[in-house]
Amino acid sequence: MSHFLAAVAAIVGAPHVLTQPQDTAPYTLDYRRRYQGLPLAVALPGTTAEVAALLQLCQLHQVAVVPQGGNTSTCGAATPDTSGRQLVIGLRRLNRLRAIDTANNSITVEAGMTLAQVQQLATAAGRLFPLSLASEGSCQIGGNLSTNAGGLAVLRYGTMRELTLGLEVVLPDGQVLHQLSALRKDTSGLDVKQLFIGAEGQLGLITAATLKLFPLPTAHATAWLGVDSSQAAIDLLSALRQAFGDRLTTFEIMSDACQHLLEKYHPGQLPFIQPWAVLAELSDSGDSHLLQQQLVDWLATQQIADGVLAHSEADRQQLWQLREAMSETQKRDGASIKHDIGVPSSAIPDFLQQCESALRRVFPTVRIIAFGHAGDGNLHYNISYTRPDNAHLFEDEDSVNAIVYDLVYRHQGTLAAEHGVGQLKGHWLQRYKDPLALQLMRNIKQVLDPHGLMNPGKWLSGGGD
Ligand SMILES: Cc1cc2nc3c(=O)[nH]c(=O)nc-3n(C[C@H](O)[C@H](O)[C@H](O)COP(=O)(O)OP(=O)(O)OC[C@H]3O[C@@H](n4cnc5c(N)ncnc54)[C@H](O)[C@@H]3O)c2cc1C
Secondary structure, eight states, rough: OOOHHHHHHHHOOOOEOOOSHHHHHHBBBBBSSOBBBSSSSSEEESHHHHHHHHHHHHHHHOEEEEESSSSSSSSTTTOOSHHHHHHHHOOOOOOOOEEEEETTTTTEEESSSHHHHHHHHHHHHHEOOOOTTTTTTOOBBBHHTTTTTTOTTTHHHOHHHHEEEEEEEOTTTTTTEEEOOOSSSSOOOOOOOGGGSTTTTSSOEEEEEEEEEEOOEEEEEEEEEEESHHHHHHHHHHHHHHHHHHGGEEEEEEEEEHHHHHHSSSSTTTOOOSSSSEEEEEEESSSSSHHHHHHHHHHHHSOOOEEEESSSOOOOOOOHHHHHHHHHHHHHTTOOBBOOOEOGGHHHHHHHHHHHHHHHHOOOOEEEEEEGGGGGGGGEEEEEEEGGGGGGGGGGGGHHHHHHHHHHHTTTOOOBSSSSSSSTTHHHHHHHOOHHHHHHHHHHHHHHHOOOOOSSSSSGTTOOO
16 A cells, blocks of 8 residues: 555655544544544546546545545535445645636635635625535535525525536546536536536545625524414514515524523523524625614514514624524533424424324433524424433434434435535435435446446445444
């Protein structure tokens, strides 16, 4: 293998090949510390040509490759196995701006640029790149594409799949697919770039992307509202959409259990506690006061149990901080079995009611923390027990997951609406995904990566817990 590593160093430069445990450590442990790998080495290429040469070399020596961006996937998708034979390719040096075209509302960046950097470049040019995640300071565009990331504004702008115009991808044999088109319409055949979005690095390595930009909103109207049931929350979503159309940018919900947790760890910050809290935001061009007045007038015609409106940017940030504190607050309160499920928004009330009953029948002390992006149907649905039996929580993980996922699929949902599949959910995907769809995916894998060298051991090669 030293011959192989010398060839890797000849491609990327010796300082960009990491082999010592203290140097490779940040690349070997996944975000939730659930998966620990042992790589052959970590290579840090700085250009697409270097990535192509690396993949050619790996093909020649039959060395498996694990692409890694910001390593914020929470399901072990970017973690190598423990064989000591997989090469991690980290993309952080491939982080240049290639072009920005404000007249076409598009930006072309390399895959290792962080999401926050892309947002900043767009803002500096007077445009919006709307993908927004709590991990945006570290996650990279290549990782966002490979997990089809969504976030707080999917309701209005869609996920990475909708935000992408073109891609540059290095195929497992080292060929470069040049599809960095900035076109919005192209009817000349299949849209092959879509294959690589959501593929979790199992079909090729993305080196650059052309992404959509939007006008930068100048007006925001943000409200924290209380409603008495999840059905009332979904009715409110529907009514807001009807009244404000595309201007409804965010619609987040939090159950009363979430609000009690926030009150416990951030006392006095919540405006009130209601069975369900909604954080709704409108955005538009023009003046914030005007938009806020429109929202106030409209809310006055609705049956809302309680509500506060942000009157300043500081108020708005305060409401957002409450929503964003939810994950960290729950972490402080102890371990939980986490799910990032999705069901059609209209099915959320039924799903919640049926799933809670089914879980309580088997686990009477269950505590459910449900919150998230109800506007696009994506919920964090996290399970713990009331103490002291929480110590044994993970012994029941498979039984809990089976109850939750059975009901998710009964409601035409998905077991991975946000964090990808990775190693964590591989075997669940085999159980629930349409077998024909899975077979088609394996066929595509076989065509593009016949030697199975791209991120093996993950779901497309039948791997996973
Ligand atoms: C606090 C927190 C909040 C989060 N919030 C959200 C959220 O709201 N919405 C959401 O969708 N996700 C969210 N996530 C999950 C995560 O941030 C996203 O999945 C993100 O898109 C992963 O990007 P990354 O660069 O960290 O990818 P990594 O974790 O490094 O990799 C993820 C997958 O992509 C592959 N990959 C990475 N780069 C490339 C490339 N250039 N070419 C090919 N394959 C590649 C890897 O092999 C792996 O399979 C959150 C995570 C955290 C920790």
